[in-house]
Amino acid sequence: MENLCFLNSVSLFVIMVVIVLLPHLSSAYSRPEKFYINCGSDSNVSYGQTFVGDKNASGNGNSVSFTENGTEVFENKASTAPDIYRTVRIFRQPSSYKFQLDSVGLHFVRLHFSAVSSMKELLAASFNVSATSGLNHLLKSFSLQKITVTPRVEEFLLMMDSTKFEIQFVPDRSSLALVNAIEVFSADNDLKKLPESDRNLHTIYRLNVGGELIAPDYDTLGRTWLPDDDFLFRKESAKNISSSQKPNYDLVVTKYTAPHFVYQTAKKMVEFYPIAKTKVNVTWTFKVKSNYRHFLRFHFCDILNNSETSDFNLYINGNWREDVKPSGYGPMTPFFIDVVNASDGSGFFNVSMGTKETNTFDAFLNGLEVMEVLGKSGSDSSENSSSHRFHIIAGCVTAAASALTLVLSLLFMVFLRRRRSKKTNPEVEVTVLSPLPLYNGGGSTNKRPLYSENNSPLGNLQLGLMIPFTDITRATNNFDDQWLIGKGGFGNVYKAILPDGTKVAIKRGKVESGQGIFEFHTEIQVLSRISHRHLVSLTGYCEENSEMILVYELMENGTLREHLFGSNLPSLSWEQRLEICIGAARGLHYLHNGLDEAIVHRDVKSTNILLDENNVAKVADFGISKIAVRTQDPITISTNIKGTFGYLDPDYVLTRMLTEKSDVYAFGVVLLEVLCARPALNNRLPDEEVNLAVWAMSCKSQGIIDKIVDPKLIGQIEPISLIKFMEIAEKCLKDRGDERPNMAAVIWNLEYVLRLQTIHEGSALTISSYGSLVMVSDSSERTLETRVLLPSHS
Numbered sequence: 001m002e003n004l005c006f007l008n009s010v011s012l013f014v015i016m017v018v019i020v021l022l023p024h025l026s027s028a029y030s031r032p033e034k035f036y037i038n039c040g041s042d043s044n045v046s047y048g049q050t051f052v053g054d055k056n057a058s059g060n061g062n063s064v065s066f067t068e069n070g071t072e073v074f075e076n077k078a079s080t081a082p083d084i085y086r087t088v089r090i091f092r093q094p095s096s097y098k099f100q101l102d103s104v105g106l107h108f109v110r111l112h113f114s115a116v117s118s119m120k121e122l123l124a125a126s127f128n129v130s131a132t133s134g135l136n137h138l139l140k141s142f143s144l145q146k147i148t149v150t151p152r153v154e155e156f157l158l159m160m161d162s163t164k165f166e167i168q169f170v171p172d173r174s175s176l177a178l179v180n181a182i183e184v185f186s187a188d189n190d191l192k193k194l195p196e197s198d199r200n201l202h203t204i205y206r207l208n209v210g211g212e213l214i215a216p217d218y219d220t221l222g223r224t225w226l227p228d229d230d231f232l233f234r235k236e237s238a239k240n241i242s243s244s245q246k247p248n249y250d251l252v253v254t255k256y257t258a259p260h261f262v263y264q265t266a267k268k269m270v271e272f273y274p275i276a277k278t279k280v281n282v283t284w285t286f287k288v289k290s291n292y293r294h295f296l297r298f299h300f301c302d303i304l305n306n307s308e309t310s311d312f313n314l315y316i317n318g319n320w321r322e323d324v325k326p327s328g329y330g331p332m333t334p335f336f337i338d339v340v341n342a343s344d345g346s347g348f349f350n351v352s353m354g355t356k357e358t359n360t361f362d363a364f365l366n367g368l369e370v371m372e373v374l375g376k377s378g379s380d381s382s383e384n385s386s387s388h389r390f391h392i393i394a395g396c397v398t399a400a401a402s403a404l405t406l407v408l409s410l411l412f413m414v415f416l417r418r419r420r421s422k423k424t425n426p427e428v429e430v431t432v433l434s435p436l437p438l439y440n441g442g443g444s445t446n447k448r449p450l451y452s453e454n455n456s457p458l459g460n461l462q463l464g465l466m467i468p469f470t471d472i473t474r475a476t477n478n479f480d481d482q483w484l485i486g487k488g489g490f491g492n493v494y495k496a497i498l499p500d501g502t503k504v505a506i507k508r509g510k511v512e513s514g515q516g517i518f519e520f521h522t523e524i525q526v527l528s529r530i531s532h533r534h535l536v537s538l539t540g541y542c543e544e545n546s547e548m549i550l551v552y553e554l555m556e557n558g559t560l561r562e563h564l565f566g567s568n569l570p571s572l573s574w575e576q577r578l579e580i581c582i583g584a585a586r587g588l589h590y591l592h593n594g595l596d597e598a599i600v601h602r603d604v605k606s607t608n609i610l611l612d613e614n615n616v617a618k619v620a621d622f623g624i625s626k627i628a629v630r631t632q633d634p635i636t637i638s639t640n641i642k643g644t645f646g647y648l649d650p651d652y653v654l655t656r657m658l659t660e661k662s663d664v665y666a667f668g669v670v671l672l673e674v675l676c677a678r679p680a681l682n683n684r685l686p687d688e689e690v691n692l693a694v695w696a697m698s699c700k701s702q703g704i705i706d707k708i709v710d711p712k713l714i715g716q717i718e719p720i721s722l723i724k725f726m727e728i729a730e731k732c733l734k735d736r737g738d739e740r741p742n743m744a745a746v747i748w749n750l751e752y753v754l755r756l757q758t759i760h761e762g763s764a765l766t767i768s769s770y771g772s773l774v775m776v777s778d779s780s781e782r783t784l785e786t787r788v789l790l791p792s793h794s
């Protein structure tokens, strides 16, 4: 562990050698607001950015002011260090820099320190640095004497509550304080999923695992990424791997999250150590403060393009923490996992990855950031280390207890019937690996057009979809209840008109819940990939002020459900209903097959099928969708059970393997809702009728379908069309996923049903070739008495 010693209690240090192996500089980009201060100087110097001399600071209009309070400056003309380190400002009394920011929210703050050995007084300096914005003590009794490598950069991510920001330097008694350069710039609110108390962070380590040092010039946000080898516990346990392919950045993981160099290299588990075919966990050890809360961000990108890619485990201090599921993302698609955990008394943090017993695939890691959580108002973060568990979603969607019991008993029956004994996994909570951008590039200070004119998410993959919060409050008349068009678990939905005249629906996440953040990001992730006539499209989103707001195209006619029952809306005709089913089926088919990755919606139901002003159906709500690499056919995703009772695929519940056939099952339930105009579950009905799918199938086998058909449809449905429709629904509702049709077959059959309906319209009696059928219909009286004798094979 001697290799750790030189890093004692350390943060980042800058190595001045600029590594020239890296192919090119990251593209220029203008940060929305920025303060780069060259302390103790009257000249501007360039060091990645232009650092402005602070001697005339208050006069040069960049809204930083500086309280000269017993300060002096020192210039080391002989220094070979970069220019920003040649001058230093020295404080003999408490003094501060004051910044007038453009925006509140998360900001990067970097302090550069360098002592020249010729000035013993500077080396011996010992001081505290504190900040406003409700927290104190960025650095306590900080002294360069304890540090072997200078210049030294201390980096913080601070959540600013106010646009007035002050950094105060307080020298210890009879000592002095110093600073060579200061950087303050907006990082946007990308870490907002942290609990409020965890939002102020001090970067301790930032590693480009498996790769070279990445100097600040090569990172858009000026971050330094160190090689990981010095932290690796058993060098032989892992090897470097790399790829020349660029990662597939998307809306949620961008180059601001981490530069492509980070994602292009990784450490991979080695197979043969110490005994052939035995794998040991790969462990990195970090010296940290004891009993302190830490925020860790693990960066992954499957650069192997290995068909065997499978899940692996992540441990912290020897305790299992997360499942990593690269297959959910696909090759060259970066993602990350955030973890907050407290260090123990040992003063070391061990981070390990290991394979799951049955898997042959090697675990890998591309990057790792370790940050200390700063306590508020001087309290140590260790004091409030009560188990804050964020980022974890319970396995099931809440539902009425009675419904739960019922479904479980039904599932138990299914289980008994199938006698397919499967070892059930222990109830593990899943983390939705919905990555957050480390930098969104904008916020309200961004002056570029914030949403597109064509509203196409594909055209604006990166940042164009961000809508300023002020526009949203204006468009909804400050979330006026009169504009409310829906309420859901996620939050409220408002109708609104954007400044450019676009009519939209605005879904505002419940700020206090904190959990919706996963759904929010999953939804953005899915919506940014898709574009289809039968899928609701995203107009924009807003993450400012801890808000989670999604802006969609407005679906004037609301949900399919309200057109079926529970409202006074005029009844839809059978043909309209069929058209809607076909539309929704097309949308699902596109999700399953239209993209490089397969997307399983996971929450298909009549409330998630929306109708526009022409009653064209669009599937909505991708909050719990799963994106999967198309490796095998059909795709399967091992995951916890989520969805809505009444629509849950029994096969999925039993095996925990999610496939696109789970959507097919749920769609089968929707078909029955459309036919019967009743909810999927209705607890007020007699037991055997509570679950629509079970009840309808029971009626079908008894030949009494007419008992359940929506009375408003009676006389409208061609018997042959009804029979064929029930056949499709029944197939969709098969217990076993592999016996269900795919969505393409469902579309084809529904179109056939529609054709049967239109061709036969008007004829009162039809003998079907699909089974023996006796149907008596008196269309003049608009009543229908059916006796359907079903084909014997069902």
Ligand SMILES: *[C@@H]1O[C@H](CO)[C@@H](O)[C@H](O)[C@H]1NC(C)=O
Binding pocket: 042, 043, 044, 052, 053, 055, 056, 060
């Ligand atoms: C600060 O003022 C001095 C003298 O007034 C001038 O020479 C120098 O260029 C100024 N520096 C900056 C950074 O504006």
Ligand SMILES: *[C@@H]1O[C@H](CO)[C@@H](O)[C@H](O)[C@H]1NC(C)=O
Binding pocket: 043, 044, 050, 052, 053, 060, 062
């Ligand atoms: C230094 O940079 C600031 C901000 O870009 C500018 O206003 C000022 O004129 C520059 N001073 C000199 C001496 O170049």
Ligand SMILES: *[C@@H]1O[C@H](CO)[C@@H](O)[C@H](O)[C@H]1NC(C)=O
Binding pocket: 067, 069, 093, 094, 095, 096
């Ligand atoms: C300036 O120094 C005095 C004396 O040490 C101190 O009381 C005061 O708070 C300092 N002012 C600022 C703004 O730091």
Ligand SMILES: *[C@@H]1O[C@H](CO)[C@@H](O)[C@H](O)[C@H]1NC(C)=O
Binding pocket: 127, 128, 137, 140, 141, 170, 171, 172, 173
């Ligand atoms: C610096 O911070 C430490 C820890 O909070 C405190 O004990 C000490 O008094 C501070 N020093 C000064 C000079 O304020």
Ligand SMILES: *[C@@H]1O[C@H](CO)[C@@H](O)[C@H](O)[C@H]1NC(C)=O
Binding pocket: 210, 211, 212, 227, 229, 235, 238, 239, 240
């Ligand atoms: C991995 O790559 C880095 C950078 O090229 C190198 O310093 C290190 O020795 C390599 N580690 C191993 C285990 O090969």
Ligand SMILES: *[C@@H]1O[C@H](CO)[C@@H](O)[C@H](O)[C@H]1NC(C)=O
Binding pocket: 245, 305, 331, 332
């Ligand atoms: C993965 O490998 C397959 C063939 O093995 C190749 O066709 C495909 O382009 C590769 N994809 C990536 C992202 O490397």
Ligand SMILES: *[C@@H]1O[C@H](CO)[C@@H](O)[C@H](O)[C@H]1NC(C)=O
Binding pocket: 233, 283, 285, 317, 318, 344, 346, 348, 349, 350
């Ligand atoms: C970290 O790992 C090292 C090596 O396996 C071990 O000696 C140490 O006890 C571990 N520390 C903790 C806190 O788990």
Ligand SMILES: *[C@@H]1O[C@H](CO)[C@@H](O)[C@H](O)[C@H]1NC(C)=O
Binding pocket: 279, 280, 281, 315, 317, 318, 319, 320, 352, 354
């Ligand atoms: C990896 O670490 C975990 C947690 O300490 C442990 O349970 C597991 O046995 C280790 N695996 C191997 C192969 O050492």
Ligand SMILES: *[C@@H]1O[C@H](CO)[C@@H](O)[C@H](O)[C@H]1NC(C)=O
Binding pocket: 316, 319, 320, 321, 340, 341, 342, 385, 386, 387, 388, 389
């Ligand atoms: C840290 O991780 C361990 C093991 O997973 C867990 O028991 C503990 O509650 C975590 N602590 C915090 C503060 O999250």
